[in-house]
Amino acid sequence: MTLTDQQIERYSRQIIVTGIGGLGQERLLASSAALVGSPEDAADALSYLAGAGVGRIVLYPVGTPALYLPMAARAAEANPDVRVAVAEEASAADCALLLAIIGDRSAAKVAGRLCRDRHAATTIAARARSSRAAIVARLDVPGRVAILPAPPPCPVCADAGILEDEVGARSAKAGVVAMVAVSEALRLLAGDAGQQPHGAVVEFDGYASRRSEVRRREDAGEPSCACGTAS
Numbered sequence: 349m350t351l352t353d354q355q356i357e358r359y360s361r362q363i364i365v366t367g368i369g370g371l372g373q374e375r376l377l378a379s380s381a382a383l384v385g386s387p388e389d390a391a392d393a394l395s396y397l398a399g400a401g402v403g404r405i406v407l408y409p410v411g412t413p414a415l416y417l418p419m420a421a422r423a424a425e426a427n428p429d430v431r432v433a434v435a436e437e438a439s440a441a442d443c444a445l446l447l448a449i450i451g452d453r454s455a456a457k458v459a460g461r462l463c464r465d466r467h468a469a470t471t472i473a474a475r476a477r478s479s480r481a482a483i484v485a486r487l488d489v490p491g492r493v494a495i496l497p498a499p500p501p502c503p504v505c506a507d508a509g510i511l512e513d514e515v516g517a518r519s520a521k522a523g524v525v526a527m528v529a530v531s532e533a534l535r536l537l538a539g540d541a542g543q544q545p546h547g548a549v550v551e552f553d554g555y556a557s558r559r560s561e562v563r564r565r566e567d568a569g570e571p572s573c574a575c576g577t578a579s
Contacts, residue, residue, distance in 0.1 A: 492508065
């Protein structure tokens with residue numbers, strides 16, 4: 349798609365950012381993202397995704413879906429380029445990227461169900477469809493953000509333990525961790541699919557962070573997920 353004059357004006361401050369430009373903005377408008385998080389964690393992430401012009405956003409509720417309807421309406425009203433929907437159930441998202449903001453055990457469970465659904469396909473065609481990027485942020489201590497451009501590894505088979513159900517005390521820098529996750533999500537959606545980075549996890553110690561490679565976990569010598577068999 350080609351940006352209109354109105355869109356160039358709307359996203360002008362973003363277009364001048366190195367690594368985005370006009371082509372990256374076009375990719376954002378044509379992209380889709382599934383968002384998982386409690387209402388308070390999802391609200392901020394949604395406002396940034398919608399403001400950046402991610403064309404389609406699907407909210408997967410943690411708890412009562414009705415709590416997500418007002419924020420979906422506000423985001424859609426704030427940016428007419430964006431469509432926002434609230435999923436009725438945690439089934440496999442057909443979006444290009446899954447962004448999970450895990451601040452409590454309930455969010456971890458919803459994210460885990462979605463990830464396993466996306467990557468538990470048994471046919472080659474379905475596996476190919478499930479080969480989507482994921483960004484998973486853990487807001488407990490230590491804060492972590494797993495950046496998974498395309499499986500393998502996916503959140504299910506990554507060795508970072510990012511989908512553990514047990515969620516500890518919330519990090520004092522949880523807001524920073526969540527915003528790093530959103531920024532990484534936008535970077536993946538705006539980037540060239542042929543030049544995406546390798547999987548990595550960013551771990552936070554206060555405001556300092558360190559980045560390390562994420563590899564595929566092996567259980568008893570066998571892959572713990574089918575995501576790597578797509579062809």
